[in-house]
Amino acid sequence: MSKRKVLFLMTDSQRADMLGCYGNSDMHTPNLDRLAEQGIRFDKAYTTQPLCQPARAGIFLGCYPHSCASWSNSMGVSGNVQSIGKRLSDHGVHTAYIGKWHLDGGDYFGLGRCPEGWDADYWYDMRNYLEELTPEERVISRRTDSIEKYDIKEEFTFGHRVADRAIDFLKNYNDEDFFCVASFDEPHGPYLCPKKYVDMYADYKLPRPGNFDDTLEDKPEFQRLWARPFRHLTEDPEFRASHKEFFGCNTYVDYEIGRVLEAAEKYAPDAVIIYTSDHGDMLFSHSLTGKGPAPYEENARIPLLIKGFGSRVDENPVSHINLAPAVFEMMGIDIPKAFEGKSLYPELADGSVRVNDHIFVEYGRYEVDHDGFGSFQPMRCIFDGRYKLVINLLDTDEMYDLQEDPDEMVNLIHEERLSQVRNKLHEALIDQMYRTRDPFRSYHWEDRPWHRMERNWDSRHMTRQRENEEYEPRQLDYDTGLEMESAVRKK
Known part of the structure; x- marks a missing residue:
């Protein structure tokens, strides 16, 4: 009910x-x-x-x-x-x-x-x-x-x-x-x-x-x-x-x-x-x-x-x-x-x-009107209930095991024994950035010193148009001018 x-x-x-x-x-x-x-x-x-x-x-x-x-x-x-x-x-x-x-x-x-x-x-x-x-x-x-x-x-x-x-x-x-x-x-x-x-x-x-x-x-x-x-x-x-x-x-x-x-x-x-x-x-x-x-x-x-x-x-x-x-x-x-x-x-x-x-x-910046508070600090984080992976695009990345380290003191980002867990979280985070049309998505998030990925100028070769049809017309396909059939498709 x-x-x-x-x-x-x-x-x-x-x-x-x-x-x-x-x-x-x-x-x-x-x-x-x-x-x-x-x-x-x-x-x-x-x-x-x-x-x-x-x-x-x-x-x-x-x-x-x-x-x-x-x-x-x-x-x-x-x-x-x-x-x-x-x-x-x-x-x-x-x-x-x-x-x-x-x-x-x-x-x-x-x-x-x-x-x-x-x-x-x-x-x-x-x-x-x-x-x-x-x-x-x-x-x-x-x-x-x-x-x-x-x-x-x-x-x-x-x-x-x-x-x-x-x-x-x-x-x-x-x-x-x-x-x-x-x-x-x-x-x-x-x-x-x-x-x-x-x-x-x-x-x-x-x-x-x-x-x-x-x-x-x-x-x-x-x-x-x-x-x-x-x-x-x-x-x-x-x-x-x-x-x-x-x-x-x-x-x-x-x-x-x-x-x-x-x-x-x-x-x-x-x-x-x-x-x-x-x-x-x-x-x-x-x-x-x-x-x-x-x-x-x-x-x-x-x-x-x-x-x-x-x-x-x-x-x-x-x-x-x-x-x-x-x-x-x-x-x-x-x-x-x-x-x-x-x-x-x-x-x-x-x-x-x-x-x-x-x-x-995630994080972008503190405030448009303020110069301080670190200014632009792009960050994306994923947490599965135990492990927390943090990508700081312009700085050192982090990973914590909250079960063993609830105070988040020990940065495990380079811990080889956890590389499979870390890389799986990393890939899920990148997928999320693409799924939500994150405007800051790029190969820089994917290719990190602890998980090297091939850099690709055209990334996933997809277009991801918005679906908000309760309040705006269905978006149009750039190549045909017709209403898009699928919001996510090869470009």
Whole structure:
């Protein structure tokens, strides 16, 4: 039976171990922990790119970032790419997006305009929030020290206003088929929340992970450059990461999510609830901070909880790219050809099913508007649940065995005993790049020092045209001017 009510909850920069249900009992997240008890907790869930806009492309467009001009922040999505809001609303589903969008090519706060397909009465991105404030309040909202200086109330925060609107939607439209998104910016900086949440972590420090001791000697050069300002910290055996504002906002957003979950239980108890975050945060692991082109677990692994299909823990590798087709399948709507991931629905419905042989993570650059953050760092990664292979096109490649080396300390890229496993992953990754029309595909990814392949100017001699026939005419064959018979064919 189809499930046509879906509440989608999302946070920003909240890696998996920032929830109690993922094993860190020091993190106070009672509402999300309760959701985990009621639903499925995915222990190996990954973003498509550990960066805000690209990650959202994988979720809300159903495409890898490289496929829709979203491989960096501040890039406009391709004009012929439709969001799932547009696609679902065209099938009679009431769609509402409330909160951080980050897919319109504007600056961090967005353009403040509702994209086609979503309910304009509920549209509320961060620019809309700022436009509600006075100039003085805007500055206050962007400074962490405002917590102490101005005694910030929950009603002042973006997260509270997002939650209010989501609750209102559930109250008013629970008798309709719906897909409602509440997208919180918290716990992303500038870390604004009521002081009592920050005080909870005033003296707290994260346990020291083993990868604080990573010298990065056999890792890519860009990681050593990234780590250079912080190595003196992690080299101190007594150093542990502390960030009371970050952790405080982590607990605060759990509170706001709890308000929405309470409303869902009251007004739409039969709704499927999906919760995730866009990406994680390094927090000094491997001497790195923030997010960027390294698909380490702290950065690329994200929490994913889904309520509505029983209660269990799923240990198969899954990706954000699996969510859009899953929503369509559970709603009984044909999955568009333009979606690039497999539907997670069979795995939701039957715990014995594993949908993905591999999942894929990529990276392009941090932001078009910013010169820093490593600038252009093309990366493609494949993970099979144990082995993670990373190709850094302009630098040293990596391979890790997460079963034997969960801290990802030992780079096995030149380990001869694993050459068959490594090369098989490499070939699957290259096939994926061609299958998804990756615009950066070339022989440079194929011919690596540890797996030599013949360089070929014309590569696979194929053409791969787009199939998006719900919203654009069938593309034409260059040689005949007639409608293409097959999207993938010899050129």
